[in-house]
Amino acid sequence: MGIGRSVLLAMSKSAFLNDQALNRTFVKRAVKKFMPGEAPEDALGAAQVLGKAGRGTVFTKLGENLTRLDEADAVRDHYLKFYDMIKARGIDGHVSVKPTQLGLDLSPETCAQHVHVLAAKAAESGSILWIDMEDSSYVDRTLALYEGVKKAYPNCGLAIQAYLLRTPQDVERLMAVQPIIRLVKGAYAEPASIAFPVKADTDRAYYEVSVTMLQHAAKGNCFPIFGTHDIPLVDRIVAAAKEIGVADGKYEIHMLYGIRDADQARLVRDGRTVKTLISYGSSWYKWYMRRLAERPANVWFVVRSMLPG
Ligand SMILES: Cc1cc2nc3c(=O)[nH]c(=O)nc-3n(C[C@H](O)[C@H](O)[C@H](O)COP(=O)(O)OP(=O)(O)OC[C@H]3O[C@@H](n4cnc5c(N)ncnc54)[C@H](O)[C@@H]3O)c2cc1C
Numbered sequence: 001m002g003i004g005r006s007v008l009l010a011m012s013k014s015a016f017l018n019d020q021a022l023n024r025t026f027v028k029r030a031v032k033k034f035m036p037g038e039a040p041e042d043a044l045g046a047a048q049v050l051g052k053a054g055r056g057t058v059f060t061k062l063g064e065n066l067t068r069l070d071e072a073d074a075v076r077d078h079y080l081k082f083y084d085m086i087k088a089r090g091i092d093g094h095v096s097v098k099p100t101q102l103g104l105d106l107s108p109e110t111c112a113q114h115v116h117v118l119a120a121k122a123a124e125s126g127s128i129l130w131i132d133m134e135d136s137s138y139v140d141r142t143l144a145l146y147e148g149v150k151k152a153y154p155n156c157g158l159a160i161q162a163y164l165l166r167t168p169q170d171v172e173r174l175m176a177v178q179p180i181i182r183l184v185k186g187a188y189a190e191p192a193s194i195a196f197p198v199k200a201d202t203d204r205a206y207y208e209v210s211v212t213m214l215q216h217a218a219k220g221n222c223f224p225i226f227g228t229h230d231i232p233l234v235d236r237i238v239a240a241a242k243e244i245g246v247a248d249g250k251y252e253i254h255m256l257y258g259i260r261d262a263d264q265a266r267l268v269r270d271g272r273t274v275k276t277l278i279s280y281g282s283s284w285y286k287w288y289m290r291r292l293a294e295r296p297a298n299v300w301f302v303v304r305s306m307l308p309g
């Protein structure tokens with residue numbers, strides 16, 4: 001298979017391919033591997049099934065880089081209702097938003113207002129508001145956004161990407177607000193001047209930052225979440241947590257719906273706290289291309305779903 005990560009990430013930015021993919025039944029069939037359905041009810045239904053198996057859920061409505069501010073208002077309103085839907089069904093569920101989905105490109109002030117409104121709603125619902133990290137051009141603005149909202153609402157978490165060279169400094173800086181951090185490897189195409197070009201370096205950095213977060217957690221400064229499907233890495237982190245003295249329940253492991261499902265179930269059986277991130281909505285193209293890029297062998301799922309039967 002000659003198609004690689006950088007080609008797939010470049011394809012994720014094509015408006016033409018976006019329109020083509022959304023209209024192709026075989027692509028929709030392949031996308032099903034990673035999301036239960038486009039409707040909010042599909043996501044909630046899947047979360048209820050996971051809940052019975054001891055897994056919590058983080059929900060995200062797909063969509064990013066909006067072009068009109070009223071679209072950001074609609075996203076805010078959607079999530080306000082969605083928190084009520086989570087609560088009404090008794091689901092252990094959080095919500096994760098992208099700053100550009102709440103208008104960061106168009107008005108940082110409006111985006112911050114929306115984030116504060118959603119954080120207040122999450123607090124009222126006994127839930128958490130997560131902020132995803134997008135490409136490197138947004139990192140400074142997203143850190144500032146998070147620091148602002150975390151001071152007002154403790155129940156907010158932020159994704160941080162291990163592939164960025166700056167991340168160890170960012171993590172230290174965030175300790176001032178006693179952060180909830182979801183550490184991920186990073187899903188975007190970034191230049192070698194700011195991100196590790198070799199995956200093994202990202203993997204090593206991920207472990208090192210994990211240990212730093214656990215050390216802060218042992219002092220009560222940080223609530224660490226490990227967002228990865230890298231099972232050997234998760235096993236090392238669990239061992240490090242034991243050694244450092246961070247109990248189960250004082251950190252969590254989050255994975256995406258449809259990936260490493262048997263391992264997610266096994267981790268729950270072993271006493272770990274696991275949440276599954278479920279995506280829904282119709283704007284899945286960019287997000288789906290990033291999933292293909294994480295494992296280019298996934299392109300075979302698309303090819304296979306083009307075949308009859
Ligand atoms: C809960 C959660 C939230 C995230 N939020 C963000 C975010 O805010 N910003 C951001 O940049 N990135 C985010 N990501 C994506 C992340 O950055 C990685 O791109 C993604 O998790 C793949 O890296 P990995 O840690 O699983 O490790 P890898 O080393 O890439 O993968 C480890 C193993 O997991 C399996 N696997 C991984 N990805 C796939 C896939 N797509 N399909 C099938 N199998 C796969 C494979 O078996 C692979 O060998 C998030 C990921 C998770 C789990």
